[in-house]
Amino acid sequence: MDTPWTDRAGRFSWIRSIAFAGALAPALWIGWRALNADLGPRPLEEVIHFTGLWTIRFLLITLAITPLRRLGLPRLVIARRMLGLTAMFYVLAHLAIYAVDTGSLARTVSEIVQRWYLVVGFVALAGLVALGVTSTDSAIRRLGRNWQRLHRAVYLIAVLGLLHFFMQSKLDVTEPVLMAGLFVLMMAARGAQARGLSLASPLVWAGIGVVSGLATAGLEAGWYAVATNAPASAVLAANLQFDYSIRPAWYVLATGVALALWAGARRLRQGLLSPAG
Amino acid sequence: MHYHRKPRWIIPEREVTPESVFLNRRAILAGMAGIGLSSALPRLASAASGFSPEPQMNPAFADAGRPVTDEAINTTYNNFYEFSMSKSVYREVDALETDPWTVKIDGMVDTPMEIGMEDLLKRMPLEERIVRHRCVEAWSMVVPWIGFPLSELVGMAGPGSDAKYVRMETFKNPEIAPGQRQTWYPWPYVEGLTIEEAMNPLAFMVVGAYGKDLPKTMGAPLRLHLPWKFGFKSVKSVVRISFTDEQPQSFWQDLQSSEYGFWANVNPEVPHPRWSQAQERVLGTGDQVPTQLFNGYGEEVAGLYANMDQSARTLWY
Numbered sequence: 001m002d003t004p005w006t007d008r009a010g011r012f013s014w015i016r017s018i019a020f021a022g023a024l025a026p027a028l029w030i031g032w033r034a035l036n037a038d039l040g041p042r043p044l045e046e047v048i049h050f051t052g053l054w055t056i057r058f059l060l061i062t063l064a065i066t067p068l069r070r071l072g073l074p075r076l077v078i079a080r081r082m083l084g085l086t087a088m089f090y091v092l093a094h095l096a097i098y099a100v101d102t103g104s105l106a107r108t109v110s111e112i113v114q115r116w117y118l119v120v121g122f123v124a125l126a127g128l129v130a131l132g133v134t135s136t137d138s139a140i141r142r143l144g145r146n147w148q149r150l151h152r153a154v155y156l157i158a159v160l161g162l163l164h165f166f167m168q169s170k171l172d173v174t175e176p177v178l179m180a181g182l183f184v185l186m187m188a189a190r191g192a193q194a195r196g197l198s199l200a201s202p203l204v205w206a207g208i209g210v211v212s213g214l215a216t217a218g219l220e221a222g223w224y225a226v227a228t229n230a231p232a233s234a235v236l237a238a239n240l241q242f243d244y245s246i247r248p249a250w251y252v253l254a255t256g257v258a259l260a261l262w263a264g265a266r267r268l269r270q271g272l273l274s275p276a277g
Numbered sequence: 278m279h280y281h282r283k284p285r286w287i288i289p290e291r292e293v294t295p296e297s298v299f300l301n302r303r304a305i306l307a308g309m310a311g312i313g314l315s316s317a318l319p320r321l322a323s324a325a326s327g328f329s330p331e332p333q334m335n336p337a338f339a340d341a342g343r344p345v346t347d348e349a350i351n352t353t354y355n356n357f358y359e360f361s362m363s364k365s366v367y368r369e370v371d372a373l374e375t376d377p378w379t380v381k382i383d384g385m386v387d388t389p390m391e392i393g394m395e396d397l398l399k400r401m402p403l404e405e406r407i408v409r410h411r412c413v414e415a416w417s418m419v420v421p422w423i424g425f426p427l428s429e430l431v432g433m434a435g436p437g438s439d440a441k442y443v444r445m446e447t448f449k450n451p452e453i454a455p456g457q458r459q460t461w462y463p464w465p466y467v468e469g470l471t472i473e474e475a476m477n478p479l480a481f482m483v484v485g486a487y488g489k490d491l492p493k494t495m496g497a498p499l500r501l502h503l504p505w506k507f508g509f510k511s512v513k514s515v516v517r518i519s520f521t522d523e524q525p526q527s528f529w530q531d532l533q534s535s536e537y538g539f540w541a542n543v544n545p546e547v548p549h550p551r552w553s554q555a556q557e558r559v560l561g562t563g564d565q566v567p568t569q570l571f572n573g574y575g576e577e578v579a580g581l582y583a584n585m586d587q588s589a590r591t592l593w594y
Contacts, residue, residue: 040353040354040364040365041350041354041416041560041561042354042416042558042560045558103556103565111552111553114548114553115551115552117551167551168551170414171532171533172362224461227533228532228533229531229532229533229534230461230462230532231461234460234461235461237460238459238460238461241460243458244455244458244459244460245459
């Protein structure tokens with residue numbers, strides 16, 4: 001029998017076990033805080049935000065697997081389906097608790113259809129569920145080549161999920177910008193690979209990091225310019241002022257640089273191990 | 278029920294040496310140094326019980342129709358962006374120095390002035406009143422305030438007949454308020470209301486809550502409260518009150534005029550662009566209750582807007 005901690009041959013798998021523990025950890029954490037009445041005076045609101053945030057995070061982790069496979073971690077793929085399903089379970093909890101907080105099913109439906117950010121979020125959720133129910137071995141066999149086509153929708157779902165995250169924010173979009181920046185980084189890696197650049201190269205990763213970092217800064221300033229009256233130039237300039245905060249663009253750049261260093265270390269090691277000549 | 282956990286070494290506010298005791302010692306030292314005691318004495322008299330004379334409950338506001346919200350909730354769940362975007366901002370506000378505190382009253386008034394909190398408290402009739410507070414984020418509390426009607430302050434300032442609005446401003450000091458280092462927000466926080474609104478008995482200047490000095494997280498030492506409007510209108514830690522003939526542009530209007538306007542009167546029928554205002558979560562009870570027009574204070578304030586276009590969305594957000 002398949003368990004979350006074994007591979008297909010039934011052997012214990014560290015990768016799957018860690019992924020499984022990671023999938024459960026946020027749920028256990030919020031459950032523990034709920035039991036201790038540590039969620040503040042609006043506990044449902046807190047859980048809604050928490051499950052939404054972790055949906056996005058698990059979706060991004062799932063999308064990170066393909067680029068990481070090129071960095072010497074090909075076996076990570078055995079945890080990908082589990083992580084994708086985790087995102088789906090978190091978003092279902094997100095909706096269920098929203099419905100409880102709203103008070104009635106009728107009101108939940110009327111709220112969703114009346115507000116764009118909820119429509120966007122609901123479409124993303126429906127997409128995740130569609131991918132979830134077609135993730136079984138038998139569905140993969142039945143759908144054949146269409147399975148791949150269907151599951152490419154994950155990129156669109158991620159975009160909609162991120163848009164929902166931005167739209168529901170009250171003014172401050174630091175966290176959505178960071179998540180969007182990391183998404184851009186992973187899409188840039190795919191783009192680089194499609195153009196024949198090797199993700200084993202540290203230079204390629206450095207380039208991806210710089211491009212994605214700049215894109216993140218642009219995205220942040222652009223959002224404030226479109227959605228608020230805040231001066232976009234001041235938002236951009238804040239990337240170079242560190243007494244308030246380190247803006248998300250730097251974290252995205254740092255992620256690219258870290259992956260470049262990882263790629264560089266692998267190159268070095270391979271160079272040392274390969275016979276001189 | 279625990280809402281937050283403090284390290285054991287943090288002593289509760291009530292166990293902190295009372296300021297009167299602390300100041301008393303200083304005053305004696307000052308006296309020994311040959312400096313007059315007179316400046317310290319009035320504060321000694323008033324600080325012992327917080328306020329003197331003891332503010333009496335205004336019978337018109339003795340019952341808000343709902344239980345008073347637990348103080349532990351009210352002091353740990355606040356919006357005070359000057360210090361943090363987090364509702365747990367009470368952890369960050371200690372650096373705010375509220376004593377001494379001076380309020381500048383200027384603009385279209387007979388005699389512009391700068392008045393210390395102590396003097397202001399002596400000149401204003403303090404009372405206690407229990408009112409509902411409705412946040413634009415669809416939650417509400419019931420708060421026992423101590424303060425004085427804004428109309429008393431307007432009377433003291435003596436605005437000219439050309440003054441139409443009252444503009445209030447929070448302190449600006451990025452040194453102590455890290456949120457103010459966010460460069461793209463239009464600090465300081467500004468809010469405003471019409472003179473007619475300011476003269477309404479419901480418009481209240483707050484200096485205390487739960488029988489004590491106002492906690493910093495709730496906007497010490499002086500804040501506005503307009504119970505028929507969404508909470509963001511009720512500006513905290515006020516340092517300047519100006520009388521003007523121009524409608525003040527508020528902090529939130531400046532940032533997102535599509536979501537937060539000048540009037541911001543509570544109306545369950547008019548949703549925020551991103552959520553319904555029909556219901557509110559009553560903090561501390563778990564209840565979700567229908568929101569009332571003007572937060573239930575229509576009898577007192579509806580007349581202020583009788584001549585305005587009631588269908589205009591701008592009246593309600």
